[in-house]
Amino acid sequence: MTLWFWIVVACVVGFLTKLLGYLVPRNWLTNPRVARVAGTLTIGLLASLTVANAVASGQALVLDSRLGALAAAAVALWLKAPFLVVVVVGAAAAAGLRLLGMP
């Protein structure tokens, strides 16, 4: 039930954030510093989520097949593969390495 509650909270906050842009005075968010923080936040969060999902397991750092998925995805992106292909390559790398006995 708590999970449902926070899903609804995230949805409400997410919508109000979008709506805010349509309600605030025109110049408020064009402040280059605000725009830049929105940009750096996005980069920081995505980088953090990438790393956390690759090596964190609870409060431990572990090196397992997910690291292979990270490397394979990086190669796919470097080769300009579309998003969906990148995701499939990541899954295939992790599944393949597990088949070979990697944790």
Added chain:
Amino acid sequence: MSLSLRHSPGTRVGVSIAVATGLYGISFGALSVASGLDVWQTAVLSLLLFTGGSQFAFIGVIAGGGTPVAAASAAALLGIRNAVYGMQMNVLLHPRGWRRFAAAHVTIDESLATSTGQTDPLEQKRGFWVAGVGVFLLWNLFTLVGALAGDALGDPKQWGLDGAAVAAFLGLLWPRLRSRDAGAIAVVSALATLLAVPFVPPGIPILVAAVVAGLIGWFGYRDAPPREGLEPDVDPYPHGDGRSPLS
């Protein structure tokens, strides 16, 4: 008089973006059920939160064992850029009444990129609505497909779905790493995450990294040249089909 929709560049780009983005709703649906959400919770996130980055952040935190509070916080922080997009779209569209609420809901990376890639005001409007509503419909449809398929797959690890999540986050990050500054912020945030993991509960390291990145943005401010990847409106498909609006 008015251009037929078939010859409208805003509509054409909007449709191709909607199809490409809608399809990867499959990966969100599958990863969401793999992270422990049920099909209904997954569908609600796509219907009501409807902003890919925040949705992936929510399930990414839950998958790592984080609390729902941390998941909602990460989702809220990633959604901040949508307020900046809303401001930009408000200037272009001036929606009134119920349209304002509809426009706000479909204000995402893709609709903004499609619209701002057009020069004619009519095409900017068409691009925004076609991309926004098109992505909404297909994203929700394919989320459901992915969630039901993921549910049927069984053990997510055997299928490498945890690896797919890692790849998805890197894929969302990649197009934003256009400059040395953007790369440096990503590396610092990644290091902050690694340092925080052993000391705080799961999910919190992501918020620590958000604070670090936000502080860099606030205090590291200088007159940066435009289009270096730090502005929030980065084309999500810089290597798409060649008709990508900002490339």
